[in-house]
Amino acid sequence: MFSAKVKSDVIKGIIDVTSPLVNEAKFNISPKGISLRAVDPAHVAMVDLEVKNKAFEEYKADEMELGIDLDKLSSIMKLASAGDMVSLEYDEDTNRLIIKIGNLVRRMGLIDTAGMPDSKMPNLDLPAKAVIKASELTQGVRASEAVSDHLALTIDKESFELYAEGDTDTVNLRLPKDLLLELSSPGKYKSLFSIDYFSNMIKPVKGDDPVTILLGNDNPVRVDFDIADKKGHVTYLLAPRIESE
Amino acid sequence: MIKHVLTPTASEALKFIEKYHRSTADKTILIIIGECLINYHGRARSLLDWGERIVMIKQDGTIIVHQPVMREPVNWQPAGTITRFDIKNHLLNMKSYHTHPPEKMNISFRDIKIIVVASLHDHAQLLISGMETDIVNEIVSNPGVIEEGLRISKREKHVKSGIIDLFGYDKNHVPVVIEVKRSQATISAVQQLRMYVNDMKRDIETANVRGILCAPKIPDMVKKLLSDYGLEWREVERRIVLPDDKQKTLKDF
Numbered sequence: 001m002f003s004a005k006v007k008s009d010v011i012k013g014i015i016d017v018t019s020p021l022v023n024e025a026k027f028n029i030s031p032k033g034i035s036l037r038a039v040d041p042a043h044v045a046m047v048d049l050e051v052k053n054k055a056f057e058e059y060k061a062d063e064m065e066l067g068i069d070l071d072k073l074s075s076i077m078k079l080a081s082a083g084d085m086v087s088l089e090y091d092e093d094t095n096r097l098i099i100k101i102g103n104l105v106r107r108m109g110l111i112d113t114a115g116m117p118d119s120k121m122p123n124l125d126l127p128a129k130a131v132i133k134a135s136e137l138t139q140g141v142r143a144s145e146a147v148s149d150h151l152a153l154t155i156d157k158e159s160f161e162l163y164a165e166g167d168t169d170t171v172n173l174r175l176p177k178d179l180l181l182e183l184s185s186p187g188k189y190k191s192l193f194s195i196d197y198f199s200n201m202i203k204p205v206k207g208d209d210p211v212t213i214l215l216g217n218d219n220p221v222r223v224d225f226d227i228a229d230k231k232g233h234v235t236y237l238l239a240p241r242i243e244s245e
Numbered sequence: 246m247i248k249h250v251l252t253p254t255a256s257e258a259l260k261f262i263e264k265y266h267r268s269t270a271d272k273t274i275l276i277i278i279g280e281c282l283i284n285y286h287g288r289a290r291s292l293l294d295w296g297e298r299i300v301m302i303k304q305d306g307t308i309i310v311h312q313p314v315m316r317e318p319v320n321w322q323p324a325g326t327i328t329r330f331d332i333k334n335h336l337l338n339m340k341s342y343h344t345h346p347p348e349k350m351n352i353s354f355r356d357i358k359i360i361v362v363a364s365l366h367d368h369a370q371l372l373i374s375g376m377e378t379d380i381v382n383e384i385v386s387n388p389g390v391i392e393e394g395l396r397i398s399k400r401e402k403h404v405k406s407g408i409i410d411l412f413g414y415d416k417n418h419v420p421v422v423i424e425v426k427r428s429q430a431t432i433s434a435v436q437q438l439r440m441y442v443n444d445m446k447r448d449i450e451t452a453n454v455r456g457i458l459c460a461p462k463i464p465d466m467v468k469k470l471l472s473d474y475g476l477e478w479r480e481v482e483r484r485i486v487l488p489d490d491k492q493k494t495l496k497d498f
Contacts, residue, residue: 023462041480043494067465112465122498194492220498239493 008080020200055231067111128155131182140173279357287348404444430460
């Protein structure tokens with residue numbers, strides 16, 4: 001059983017963080033809320049997402065899995081304006097998700113979840129941590145997109161740094177400790193990442209929202225932030241690029 | 246290595262080409278800019294009257310003749326074409342031919358402006374992300390996106406129940422039928438592929454024909470039906486991830 005009522009923005013937020021990586025996702029429904037974990041086909045990035053039942057206006061659910069075509073869900077959610085209330089109900093008899101937006105009823109066929117593997121979160125040792133305002137990070141990434149296809153993230157004891165180098169141009173964003181919401185690092189850590197992936201990962205966060213970045217040396221980066229008015233949480237992992245010699 | 250000669254006479258041109266242009270070991274690319282006349286015999290016949298053009302013989306024997314405008318070459322010959330130069334009626338004459346199919350192209354030059362010979366090195370491959378390019382072209386130009394060792398031998402192959410998008414052989418010489426869909430694959434695409442595979446089995450009298458359905462998106466229901474029929478699938482657009490040996494994956498950790 002699954003029946004819920006929620007602001008359209010929450011569902012849109014879930015789509016925003018998941019759809020850059022996969023077309024289809026397995027939503028794990030439980031009495032506590034909704035979670036999902038997905039890895040992109042190239043195994044470069046992973047998203048792990050949780051939205052608590054508190055984020056919903058109404059929420060009733062047993063343990064179950066829903067296989068959802070994200071493109072389809074996204075086009076359905078385009079029918080809803082920001083702030084619109086959306087009701088979701090699983091129809092066991094037809095294996096459909098009944099989505100109600102205002103007077104509109106949309107029954108969406110679900111995908112068999114049997115073929116969707118459960119991904120394991122790799123065990124990572126990421127000693128450096130920086131908490132940054134989303135707007136600062138977005139600005140740095142947008143600037144980097146114009147000059148290169150990869151960027152370097154560095155965290156040391158004093159600062160967080162984003163650096164991108166193209167053939168002729170470079171971008172540098174250095175934020176000393178006092179401009180960060182939080183910084184803790186036992187030393188200097190640096191890894192290189194694809195800008196394409198990285199920019200998709202941070203796209204859903206905006207403004208003053210804090211983004212937590214965990215970094216190691218030539219290790220994946222872990223990016224954490226809240227969604228759904230802090231009643232939901234997103235963790236992204238992105239595999240590094242190897243430094244060119 | 247790069248050498249050039251400006252406004253050579255026919256005999257100077259021939260001497261220059263014989264001295265620097267190599268079509269065997271350590272091959273060179275040859276570019277001649279000048280006025281030329283082109284005679285072609287082969288699948289058709291053509292005569293292209295005098296005009297100023299760029300003639301290029303690539304290091305694999307490919308010949309490309311460009312006029313001063315337009316994207317496409319006005320004449321071309323494939324890789325492996327053999328080319329000889331001599332002097333005929335006081336003009337530099339270039340004869341090229343290959344046997345499968347039998348084709349001959351003769352180019353006479355007058356008023357040569359420049360000849361360049363160079364030995365070029367380029368081991369990079371063109372990378373296309375495939376999101377907006379035609380999927381069929383993508384597969385033809387790079388069958389490796391479907392699988393290692395696949396060779397495409399025919400586009401639009403006619404069989405009893407219709408036209409097969411792509412037909413080829415895998416690395417074990419097993420015939421492969423490929424059906425390409427531009428959007429989401431449907432159940433009817435599966436039936437179509439199944440008929441084509443059966444047609445091919447009958448036509449070439451072998452029980453072993455593979456069928457692959459390629460689409461940007463294949464719903465699990467369709468995947469299941471495909472595997473029930475012993476057919477395969479590739480999600481082409483999403484799967485065309487640029488080979489990037491510097492990008493690690495999460496599996497590495």
